[in-house]
Amino acid sequence: MDNRELTYFDLEQLTIHFLEGTITKAELDVLKEHLESSPEDSCRFQEIRDTWLKTNIATGRERYNTGQAWAIVDRATKTRNFRVRSVWKYAAILITIVGAGVWFMNESGKDSEEHGAIAALTHNDNSSKVTLILENNKSIDLYSKTDTLLQTLSIQKQDNTLDYKAVQTAQEGMEYNRLLTGRGGEYSVILSDGTKISLNAESELKYPTRFTGETREIFLKGEAYLEVAKDAAHPFIVNSPRGKVRVLGTEFNVSAYEDEPMVTTLVNGSVAIRDRQNREVKIRPGEQGVVTEKGIEVQEVDISLYTEWKNGFFLFYNERLSHILKSLSRWYDFDYFYQDPKLADELFTAKLERFDSIDTILHLLEEVGKVKFKKTEKMIVVSK
Secondary structure, three states: OOOOOOOOHHHHHHHHHHHHHOOOOOHHHHHHHHHHOOOOHHHHHHHHHHHHHHHHHHHOOOOOHHHHHOOOOHHHOOOOOOOOOOOHOOOOOEEEEEOOOOOOEEEEHHHHHOOOHHHHHHHOOOOEEEEOOOOOOOEEEEEOOOOHHHHHOOOEEEOOOEOOOOOOOOOOOOOOEEEEEEEOOOOEEEOOEEEEEEEEOOOOEEOOOOOOOEEEEEEEEEEEEEEEOOOOOOEEEEEOOOOOEEEOEEEEEEEEEOOOOOEEEEEEOOEEEEEEOOEEEEOOOOEEEEEEOOOOEEEOOOOHHHHHHHEEEEEEEEEEHHHHHHHHHHHOOOOOEEEEEHHHHHHEEEEEEEEHHHHHHHHHHHOOOOOOOEEEEEEEEEEO
């Protein structure tokens, strides 16, 4: 297929391939070029998309594979010098309404000028929201010009990731650094053993610049996704205020905010969770361990609900509004209160783009729920 004028059939096939997550790089290039250059093709794309969604609902297909489609878009455009979620204005968010049989799509193409700046402007600028604190308590703003200073410490910085693999062993004892993300902040670190940790908003990670001794221990407040380097001789231990997770080499998510239970979701491998009373349980891939005052509860879960944040999405299934607003507030930096406390128990199922604006997300929640939001500066009032 060349890049000349598309027939309706050609556009229909490309659109379906995109929606189903099967589009190739060559097809994506053609589709993107025509959507950017032809308002007529953009309208046709939206018509085909809407028809496809309605047909799938009627035939019982209740999955729109946004995750797979976005993954392909990301892979196909990773080497390009643009933000894919800013340029690709035609398929941003899908909201699935459980039990209602209705799907809503964000028509972001209707306001392309605003949406074109989503990643850069509408989600609060991350400047000064990620801080590195060294052993000597020197504080470094990671969004300022710090490359030279970090290099003197043998710490490599690339994009939003710190790499400690080149750091040499401290002369006396073990040196610790702390990585802090504020509201709306997000950052990754590669530890000296090759373990990669993605730190979510409003979190703190304390870790040695280089591991020594029989164990590899870190300290977490907040939420992180870990890909632990295998080393059977040196177990990896995540300490949190409510307990600890012990692993040999695995991939998992830990949510350990101080005002919530500690939640560990295992993607692969094996981990043992221990609470402050030294009660311990082991969980398997696809399971989740929740540490409460009563003990450690284990349940099978859909792991994507707890790990999609690192891929750029909020994913909620039949979730209470109270939990949704708490998650959103950490990312968009706002406070909120309910005019009627019962509204906190309203249930929603949604897949939301983390780099969309809070105004867009609140509007979508209003469209599909029984709530209204009024935003004034950093306060959101929830009403009927």
